[in-house]
Amino acid sequence: MGPKMLLLLSLLGVFEVMLAVGLRHGRSMPGSPYNISRIDPSLQQVVLNATYSFNHKSNDAFLYKPSTIHKAQRQVVKGIRYIVDFEISRTVCRKRDSDINNLSNCDFQPEGRLHQTFQCHLEVWVIPWNKKSTTQVFVCKP
């Protein structure tokens, strides 16, 4: 056996061990979705982007902003898929008077008549190497 073959065999061995350890610790198989941190910067970017698209389409007089992320998963499939359950809430910024692409000065509405929250489910597929991204599912319900 040449050194190349040996290297290949040992790489396979390492992979099998990692897989076995992963399974024993109840982790998911490669390619299946796994939980990620809610403060992951790429995740936050994806959620913010979806929120901007919600604001562009909505008939609401006010802009919405992400308020909670309930569940965030990433899946590696020819790029990266994000699967996110989150909430957006109405802010005090009027769509008419605000920069729709900048929510940084928009506080949430206080509890009361104008307080409103939507539950959203988002699935986005990002292909980093050609900077493309496809929104596969994006639904928000009161």
Ligand SMILES: *[C@@H]1O[C@H](CO)[C@@H](O)[C@H](O)[C@H]1NC(C)=O
């Ligand atoms: C992933 O996160 C969800 C929501 O927080 C939680 O219910 C679930 O138990 C987590 N799964 C794993 C494998 O940690």
Ligand SMILES: *[C@@H]1O[C@H](CO)[C@@H](O)[C@H](O)[C@H]1NC(C)=O
């Ligand atoms: C958003 O607005 C804030 C405050 O007005 C400003 O500091 C910030 O640079 C703006 N961000 C963008 C991306 O325009």
Ligand SMILES: *[C@@H]1O[C@H](CO)[C@@H](O)[C@H](O)[C@H]1NC(C)=O
């Ligand atoms: C941002 O949202 C738009 C509209 O939904 C979508 O076409 C685009 O792919 C998204 N970009 C990212 C980086 O998520």
